[in-house]
Amino acid sequence: MKPSRLNIVADENIPALARLFGHLGEIHTLPGRTIQNSDLQHADMLLVRSVTRVDPQLLENTPVRFVGTATIGTDHIDTDWLQAHSIGFSSAPGCNADAVAEYVISNLLLVAAEQGFKLTERVVGIVGVGNVGRRLQQRLTDLGVTLVLNDPPRAAAGETGFIALSALLAQADIICLHTPLTKTGDHPSFHLLNADNLEHIKPGAVLLNAGRGPVIDNKALLNWHRGRSDVTLLLDVWEEEPVVDSQLAQRVRIGTPHIAGYSLDGKIRGTWMLYRAFCQQQGIAPAIELADCLASAGSAPDIQLDGSETLTDIVHAIYQPEADFQRFMDSLVDTDLQPQAFDLLRKNYPVRREFVAATLSGVKPSPELAKQLTAVGFCPD
Ligand SMILES: NC(=O)C1=CN([C@@H]2O[C@H](COP(=O)(O)OP(=O)(O)OC[C@H]3O[C@@H](n4cnc5c(N)ncnc54)[C@H](O)[C@@H]3O)[C@@H](O)[C@H]2O)C=CC1
Numbered sequence: 391m392k393p394s395r396l397n398i399v400a401d402e403n404i405p406a407l408a409r410l411f412g413h414l415g416e417i418h419t420l421p422g423r424t425i426q427n428s429d430l431q432h433a434d435m436l437l438v439r440s441v442t443r444v445d446p447q448l449l450e451n452t453p454v455r456f457v458g459t460a461t462i463g464t465d466h467i468d469t470d471w472l473q474a475h476s477i478g479f480s481s482a483p484g485c486n487a488d489a490v491a492e493y494v495i496s497n498l499l500l501v502a503a504e505q506g507f508k509l510t511e512r513v514v515g516i517v518g519v520g521n522v523g524r525r526l527q528q529r530l531t532d533l534g535v536t537l538v539l540n541d542p543p544r545a546a547a548g549e550t551g552f553i554a555l556s557a558l559l560a561q562a563d564i565i566c567l568h569t570p571l572t573k574t575g576d577h578p579s580f581h582l583l584n585a586d587n588l589e590h591i592k593p594g595a596v597l598l599n600a601g602r603g604p605v606i607d608n609k610a611l612l613n614w615h616r617g618r619s620d621v622t623l624l625l626d627v628w629e630e631e632p633v634v635d636s637q638l639a640q641r642v643r644i645g646t647p648h649i650a651g652y653s654l655d656g657k658i659r660g661t662w663m664l665y666r667a668f669c670q671q672q673g674i675a676p677a678i679e680l681a682d683c684l685a686s687a688g689s690a691p692d693i694q695l696d697g698s699e700t701l702t703d704i705v706h707a708i709y710q711p712e713a714d715f716q717r718f719m720d721s722l723v724d725t726d727l728q729p730q731a732f733d734l735l736r737k738n739y740p741v742r743r744e745f746v747a748a749t750l751s752g753v754k755p756s757p758e759l760a761k762q763l764t765a766v767g768f769c770p771d
C-alpha cells in the first residue's frame with residue numbers, strides 16, 4: 391500500500407484520528423454500526439471499534455489493505471479471512487486494560503462500602519488473567535486481597551497458580567470475568583457461566599462481567615438470579631447489546647453500557663497503537679508519540695484532599711459507577727429507543743481519566759492511605 395494520500399474509512403467514535411492519521415490521507419468517518427461494503431469501494435484502510443463486524447461480506451471486492459480495531463477484543467473480526475487475503479491487521483492489545491481494572495476496583499469498593507465489608511476480607515476470583523486480569527491481579531494483590539485465578543489456556547501452556555472454574559466458583563466471594571469471547575478452540579468462553587454452573591456460586595457473592603456479554607448465558611443468569619438475589623450483579627456487558635434485557639437490568643446493582651474500558655487515555659492509546667502498527671507495517675517511522683497525544687487529551691483531574699478521605703472517596707472522585715448506572719437506567723425507560731440510547735451513552739461518554747493521570751493536592755495522605763492509593767494506580771507523591 392502506498393503510504394501517502396490514503397483513503398481511510400473510520401468509525402466516528404475513534405478519538406485522535408485526524409491527529410494520528412490525518413497526515414497519511416483523507417479520513418471519512420461513519421457510525422460504526424452502519425459501515426458497509428459500499429462505503430469501502432475506494433478505501434485503502436478501515437479503522438473500526440467493536441461494533442463493526444469485519445468479515446468477507448464487508449470487505450470482499452474492496453481495495454482495503456489494512457484493518458485496525460482500536461479495541462482489545464477481536465471477536466468482531468474474521469482474522470483468518472484477513473490473513474488469507476493478505477490484508478494487514480492490528481488490534482490494540484492492552485490499550486484500555488488499566489481502565490477496566492479501575493472500573494472493577496471502583497465497583498468493588500462501592501459494593502464493599504455499601505455491604506459493610508473490606509475487600510481484604512473477601513476472596514476475589516479472576517477468570518481470564520490476561521492484560522486486564524493481570525492488572526487487576528496486581529492491584530488487588532498490592533491492596534492485600536486474597537485471589538484465586540482461572541485461566542485454562544495459560545494453565546495448558548504450563549503456567550502455575552490457576553484453579554479450575556468449578557473450584558473458583560466454589561471459593562470466590564467476588565467473581566470477575568475478563569476472558570475474550572470465543573466459540574471455538576480448546577477453551578471456548580461462550581456461555582462459560584450457564585445454568586449448570588451458576589448454581590455453584592457462593593451465597594452472598596458478587597458477580598462482575600466486564601469481558602463480553604455472551605460469556606454469561608444471560609437468560610440462564612436471569613432465571614437463576616430470580617431465586618438467588620443474594621448475589622450482587624455488576625454487568626458492563628450484555629449478551630445482545632446494544633439491546634439490553636430490561637428484566638436482567640432491573641436485577642443488577644450496577645449496570646453500564648459497555649464502558650469499562652472507556653478512559654480517554656485508553657481510547658487514545660488504542661488509536662495510537664493502530665497508528666504505530668500501520669507505520670511498522672509500512673516501514674515508516676511514527677511521527678507522533680503517544681505521550682504527545684495523551685498530553686493533548688485535556689487537563690488531568692486534581693483531587694483536593696482535606697485529610698478525611700478514604701480510598702473509596704478518592705477512587706470515586708475519579709470514577710463513580712453510580713453516575714454511569716443512573717444514566718444507564720434512564721436509557722432503559724423508552725423501550726423502543728433503548729438500543730439507540732445505549733449507543734448514545736457510549737458516543738457521548740464523559741471524559742474519564744485513568745488514576746495515574748490524577749494529581750492529589752491538599753493534605754498529604756497517611757502512609758497507609760498512600761500505600762493503598764499506590765496499589766490501585768494513583769501516584770500520591
Ligand atoms: N468491557 C470493556 O469495556 C472491555 C472488555 N474487554 C474484553 O476483555 C477481554 C479480555 O481482555 P484482555 O485481558 O486484554 O485480553 P487478553 O487476551 O490479554 O487476556 C485474556 C485472557 O483470558 C484467558 N482465557 C481465554 N479463554 C479463557 C477461558 N475459556 N477461561 C478462562 N480464561 C480464558 C486467556 O488465556 C488470556 O490470559 C477482551 O477480549 C475483551 O473482550 C476488553 C477491554 C474493555
Ligand SMILES: O=C(O)C(=O)[C@H](O)COP(=O)(O)O
Nearest residue numbers: 439440441461462463651652
Ligand atoms: O477494547 C475492547 O475490547 C472493548 O471492549 C472496548 O472498550 C469497546 O469499545 P467500543 O469499541 O465498543 O467502543
